[in-house]
Amino acid sequence: MAFPNLPAGQASGTVSAGPARRLIWVPIVHSHADLGSLGEAVRDAHAQRFGAATWEERVQMVDAFWQRVRGEVDRLALDYGRVRLYQDGLPNCGHEAAIIRDLAQSGSENHRLLADLMAKGARVVGTESPEFLIEEYELMRGILGALKSREDHHLTAAERKRSKAILDKRDAYIAERVAQTLGEGETGLLFLGMLHSIAGRLPDSVHVIRFFGGDTT
Numbered sequence: 001m002a003f004p005n006l007p008a009g010q011a012s013g014t015v016s017a018g019p020a021r022r023l024i025w026v027p028i029v030h031s032h033a034d035l036g037s038l039g040e041a042v043r044d045a046h047a048q049r050f051g052a053a054t055w056e057e058r059v060q061m062v063d064a065f066w067q068r069v070r071g072e073v074d075r076l077a078l079d080y081g082r083v084r085l086y087q088d089g090l091p092n093c094g095h096e097a098a099i100i101r102d103l104a105q106s107g108s109e110n111h112r113l114l115a116d117l118m119a120k121g122a123r124v125v126g127t128e129s130p131e132f133l134i135e136e137y138e139l140m141r142g143i144l145g146a147l148k149s150r151e152d153h154h155l156t157a158a159e160r161k162r163s164k165a166i167l168d169k170r171d172a173y174i175a176e177r178v179a180q181t182l183g184e185g186e187t188g189l190l191f192l193g194m195l196h197s198i199a200g201r202l203p204d205s206v207h208v209i210r211f212f213g214g215d216t217t
Helices: 033-048 052-075 096-105 109-118 129-149 157-181
Strands: 023-027 082-086 123-125 187-193 206-210
Touching: 023 052, 033 096, 033 109, 033 129, 052 109, 082 109, 082 157, 096 109, 096 123, 109 123, 109 187, 129 157
Parallel strands: 023 187, 023 206, 082 123, 082 187
Antiparallel strands: none
């Protein structure tokens, strides 16, 4: 399983302060610890389709990926007092910091990075709709259970369509949260899975920088 490399120079250097609202979009991969109660089912489904050895290989690759991301984020030299953190799967619920601490303690490198950035002064923002997250959780739980009995281990057309519809709703909500909470002269760090897309959902006043590929404007 291949993950994208961080291109030299694309994410490095200081992101200067200014009147514009800047959003650095960091496409991420999820670790076993990020998946919560679905983690074991995801691991079993992966092993069933690809073999147990590939799961261990994936774990090592994900850990290396996050160490690389951490290094690149450090090199941005941000003014963390003017940074807001947006996270895939983090509900807008009023308990965001506690959720991050719990997942960091469970071994999530993603959330360990968030916790460290918060300690430097960055402010975390509840990013996702709890309703949509629960909807996706119920769908995924059903899919993972059904995959065990399928010889081809593939999603049905109906499952793909439903999953895409939920993802679209999540992305619209995420974009709205960024637009509502990212202030003038602030920089947002958006840690978002690679299947998501917020392209075309944000106002022109938000200047988006792709962590893996340069400027979008």
